Amino acid sequence: MVIRETKPVIFLFTFPLQGHLNPNFQLANILFKRGFSITVIHTEFNAPNPSNFPHFTFVSIPDGLSESEASNPDVIELLHDLNSKCVAPFGDCLKKLLSQEPTAACVIVDALWYFTDGLTEKFGIPRMVLRTVNLSAFVAFSKFHVLREKGYLSLQESQADLPVPELPHLRMKDLPWFQTDDPRSGDKLKKGVLKSLKSSSGIIFNAVEDLEAEQLKQSLKEFPVPHFCIGPFHKHVSLSSSSLLTQDMTCLAWLDKQELNSVIYVSLGSIASIDESEFLEIAWGLRNSNQPFLWVVRPGLIRGTQWIENLPKGFIESLDGKGKIVKWAPQIEVLAHRATGGFLTHCGWNSTIESICEGVPLICKPSFGDQRVNARYISDVWRIGLHLENEIERVEIERAVRTLMKSSEGEEIGKRIMPMRETAEKCLEPGGSSFMNLEKLIAHILSF
Structure with a gap:
């Protein structure tokens, strides 16, 4: 038997x-x-x-x-x-x-x-x-x-x-x-x-x-x-998708065309919502930073609107190919991409640990729950990112992106995340x- x-x-x-x-x-x-x-x-x-x-x-x-x-x-x-x-x-x-x-x-x-x-x-x-x-x-x-x-x-x-x-x-x-x-x-x-x-x-x-x-x-x-x-x-383990939203895979081909560590990736998670004025301040801040950006604007992110219809006329054209907006992205693949040099995030723990694992420094815009704790640790304890603590204004967004991506301070932040990345690799x-x-x-x- x-x-x-x-x-x-x-x-x-x-x-x-x-x-x-x-x-x-x-x-x-x-x-x-x-x-x-x-x-x-x-x-x-x-x-x-x-x-x-x-x-x-x-x-x-x-x-x-x-x-x-x-x-x-x-x-x-x-x-x-x-x-x-x-x-x-x-x-x-x-x-x-x-x-x-x-x-x-x-x-x-x-x-x-x-x-x-x-x-x-x-x-x-x-x-x-x-x-x-x-x-x-x-x-x-x-x-x-x-x-x-x-x-x-x-x-x-x-x-x-x-x-x-x-x-x-x-x-x-x-x-x-x-x-x-x-x-x-x-x-x-x-x-x-x-x-x-x-x-x-x-x-x-x-x-x-x-x-x-x-x-x-x-x-x-x-x-x-x-x-x-x-x-x-x-x-x-190798990944299977548990995403509730369809991931826009075209953003990976777009990233392929960008320079090494040049792109700021922006995603505020799957739950948080912002009002129209905050959305527009982020849009102009990214545009004025003159840095390539990949921005996830999921349906429902902006209170009272369907998607990005309230962007000013001609805004997308004014980016001259330097920005790409998608409804949802394959985040782990985006963070692992050679072109991604920074992450403007809500600081949920999944996003934070995924960013640490790829050595991508952060800009923190937390909303609620554990995000606030994570943001403080990122900016003040681990010192691997910047913290947007005031009201969202385009000047603040532009300054944070430029600091993270182009300044000596941003370079130091990038160096500090590398030992954490190594620790996250070696522990396995x-x-x-x-x-x-x-x-x-x-x-x-x-x-x-």
């Missing part, structure tokens, strides 16, 4: 926002490569394309979102809606999957699914949590109850530049903040996530331990569960911190 060897099964519950889908699927690919069978549980809202991942099993659950809830600009309210509406569907799904795979190794959930801790316990399956921020932002999030008690989260603007005693390097204006109409809604999210993390069987980070060793120590004190820093995720080699942490993660999952 032939005994068929079966791969240990992991259920992965992805969170349906672009900045979360990318690391979720990168982690899934890492674990698949190491011999696990992956079953992806996902919502109907922002459902991933299974054809991009034929090696995974996909299971969809109804999320019950109405059209208005799904398009709610208040992202925190959207997160709460998803958490309340997915309790029963996720429970039903898990029950069915466990009847088919009773020996499944564990469930890995995105940290934003804070409702899952009680359910997985009920079904007797270990639950690990993927946290998609870095350790510096994670520590800042973990102290929110202290920050709230001390009144830091509701300080007046005049106190924005004061230091935060509990968080060296940060100022009051850098504290994690969410775009929501109700501040209590943000508190509820943080409380739910922190409780869920503390009751988990371990936390997985797309982070490099060697870059944030002190923050790892602090996090382990606050969350006494195993931590696994195995980033940068995207450098472990045998004996490196991420290599070793991945080995520990696999052993941990197999021990359940």
Whole structure:
């Protein structure tokens, strides 16, 4: 009789926002490569394309979102809606999957699914949590109850530049903040996530331990569960696209025609929105810098407009081929391109770690959440970028681009990012911190 060897099964519950889908699927690919069978549980809202991942099993659950809830600009309210509406569907799904795979190794959930801790316990399956921020932002999030008690989260603007005693390097204006109409809604999210993390069987980070060793120590004190820093995720495996938007690949051919390190790449992420006046200030700042630029303007970025129809007549022609505007770009390939010399970014952690990995210095325009923490570390701690801290004006944009791309200060910033790039490469080699942490993660999952 032939005994068929079966791969240990992991259920992965992805969170349906672009900045979360990318690391979720990168982690899934890492674990698949190491011999696990992956079953992806996902919502109907922002459902991933299974054809991009034929090696995974996909299971969809109804999320019950109405059209208005799904398009709610208040992202925190959207997160709460998803958490309340997915309790029963996720429970039903898990029950069915466990009847088919009773020996499944564990469930890995995105940290934003804070409702899952009680359910997985009920079904007797270990639950690990993927946290998609870095350790510096994670520590800042973990102290929110202290920050709230001390009144830091509701300080007046005049106190924005004061230091935060509990968080060296940060100022009051850098504290994690969410775009929501109700501040209590943000508190509820943080409380739910922190409780869920503390009751988990371990936390997985797309982070490099060697870059944030002190923050790892602090996090382990606050969350006494195993931590696994195995980033940068995207450098472990060849990429499959988890993009919800169609990537405009023509920008790579355009980059091919540009000079070495000459292009400033501009992308403000998949969620943040800006008003028309900010959009126009960025446009003129880029134009006046006289530097080639590749600018991602996703539909919905500019409040109240479809796309770039409010650019002044003749603006595109005035660029004389020096600028290219696309709706979405293959960011990892763009950052790795020889022509890309700088990145004007919202400072989400995916973008930040991808830029570090390619040695591309940054200009920071953070909006909310961990982006503010990342921006402060980029500009003041790691000193690998510039920080746009004032209102967005064309003169400031032009000055920042010229400084980063053309000045001796920009040259020094470029030199400082190179050792970080080297660290992010070496950590994946045998004996490196991420290599070793991945080995520990696999052993941990197999021990359940």
